[in-house]
Amino acid sequence: MADTDPTREASAGLRRTDRVRCRIGQRTGKVAVVTLSARTRAAARLGLLTSSLSRKMGRGEGMVIGGRVILRLAPDAIAEMAHDRVAALVSATNGKTSTTRLLATAVEQAGPVISQNTGANMTSGVAVTLASGDPAAQAVLEVDEAYLPAIFRATKPRVIILGNLSRDQLDRMNEVAMIARRWRDMLADATDTTVVANADDPSIVWAARHAPHVTWVAAGQVWTADSAVCLDCGSLLQRDDSTWGCPNCGFARPTPTWTLEWVDDHGVVHGPHDQRFDLPLSLPGRFNAANGAMALVATVELGLDPAESARRMATVESVSGRYAVVKVGELTIRLLLAKNPAGWSELVDVMPPAPTPVIVTINSNAADGRDPSWLWDVPFERLRGRVVVATGDRRRDLAVRLLHAEVDHVVIEDPYAPGAELPDGMRELAVVDCAATYTAFHHLRTSSDRQAARRS
């Protein structure tokens, strides 16, 4: 790395980045600039108390109810508690929880950081997170796509990461175009924020391209089905391996300042002035390297040392249970979570190569999406050459999908039960990969917690 000063770019960017660097440099935890009104202080105390009571009563993490209490008592609490200390917001359809965790871990090089540890990413979750921990700590927050405009305006972050947009739950129609439009409006006058945006996702580019300060990152896009059409004129976008553009109106991929390259199972981030940073993440897969690349560039925009960021990000081994290795029944499994077709397409590539057998768990509760027709959008063909255990409430839908994909499979209601007829060799595996939809993932996580509690 010959040149470690990426701020020698455009002059506007230089001024902005230097100012941010000063601010973050001043605050190593001792400068408490946060002065809360008595009303907000009281609301925060009561909200946290409510959260902890709810948790003790076994009703989940209590983030939602706690946040509601805070915002009911002090409607402006988020703006007040966020004042001048939100380093970054992170939003995307996929990867926002992982990106947030990677970024929060990297930003700790400048002092204490608060961030969600439960994935509660709507208004109430943000309120509780800001109310908890050191009131002078920097905040790095994950935000749900739909709630982003309101939380952005209230928190005035120094950096915002926009990763990707794709269909999430099919019963919410028109979501991608609608969210891109709301993000575009949100960014129109965002003069105090640097947008770190994925140049490879046309919907993200469409939302961010008129923002006052944007740093483009070529982080890749695996899933193109939800950005087939130009959001300006409705023409079909043209794509090749490295770029995309509209043949009709000229809307096209911007030239990225940073580029992620995937070499030998890990990411390498190339920046201006021949800068090059290895990203030896513990989190698997190219899509996590993309998350890491976005986080790394955000730390540059915050005036932090990117090499130190990369070192710190490598220490993150699991994110809210994702990729955690846990014991369920007699099996030791690695938990993989995907919530939508784009996420599933990425997970299929993270699993060990054939002939290693794997477990796939499909539910269709409200949080999973009631309609599992998205199974037909996932390239399960890539699992050929092994036996897949199909389980979950919708295991029979999965079995039919696997039949058509020509993937050998067995349908098992409870593969963790003693005596379950698992595929040959599965019991002997040190770790079995188990990919699951949202509610199935949480069920496995809590069963493994209970099992751990019984053992201790």
Added chain:
Amino acid sequence: MNLTVVSVYPTLLGTYGDGGNVMALRHRARLHGIEVDVINIEPGDAVPESAELYVLGGGEDSAQTAAANALRADGSLKRAAERGAAVLAVCAGYQLLGEYFPDANSAATPGLGILDIRTDRLPKRAVGELAADPKEPLTQTLTGYENHAGATHLGPNASALATVRAGIGNGDGSEGATTAHVIGTYLHGPCLARNPQLADLLLGWAIGRDLPFIEEAEVTQLREERLRTVLG
């Protein structure tokens, strides 16, 4: 034996795993010893007129209008249907085969006039499992998922595909519409994977002879589970 299946505008009309219907056709054809060549046609490409089978999927309002305009300008799909080619059209694809359908602002937009149907808006969006008893020659209850806001009214030259037992379908107790070798339906899921008899009917029309039904355990189990869930 080879059979050409045209997937019409999959990037515009592919919201609900619609690619699965093409996969199911390929899969069922193989069971019957028929190889399928699939041609994906995008807007801007000419739709081939001489294929045996055409498949259209679902899509959002703006994509549906764009697809209808492009297909009307192209003209080949209508000529192929009139010549007797088999056509399966799902949801938005179903609506645009008709005389008119509502666009994003609920304005009546001209369709292709292949099916004698007219679509306007349901009072409330239909989202959920759909089960319907089919007309001859189909005998197995149709099962799938529906997610649409269209109320579809059949004219004298179209017959209903089925009678609704659970769900909304066309909105008047009937589900889908058919004329000659053209089938339109609100069932996705995708419908040909969940209703192999429907897939075989289309394949049989395409090759010009009836196909014997071949049962697959996974599919039978899924059908039983779904029908039990919605019909009790």
